[in-house]
Amino acid sequence: MVGATLLLGNPGSGKTALIEAAVHHAERTLMTVVCTPDHTKDSLFLRFVGEGKGDDGAPFTLGPIPYAAKHGLTLYMDEFMLLVDGV
Numbered sequence: 001m002v003g004a005t006l007l008l009g010n011p012g013s014g015k016t017a018l019i020e021a022a023v024h025h026a027e028r029t030l031m032t033v034v035c036t037p038d039h040t041k042d043s044l045f046l047r048f049v050g051e052g053k054g055d056d057g058a059p060f061t062l063g064p065i066p067y068a069a070k071h072g073l074t075l076y077m078d079e080f081m082l083l084v085d086g087v
Contacts, residue, residue, distance in 0.1 A: 006080070016078065023074045031073040033064045035082050044087070 007015040023030040033044075045063045068075035 019076050028074045031068045032076045035077055035079045037084055041087050
């Protein structure tokens, strides 16, 4: 199943608790990424891990979005609104 939900609300209103409870109830695994203005489109899809230290000896490995998709994880992007336009 592929889909996305955007939860908006004041801090402390229970958005994260709702996600955690729903994922637990669905017996899924949750992967959380706390977004910052420093994230780029590339950093969410690829991560630099150092020369020759990736899964296949490459200097890059999967970022959080493709990693969660590949492993069937539920991806929660906390503070999504902090990403800059175009990401």
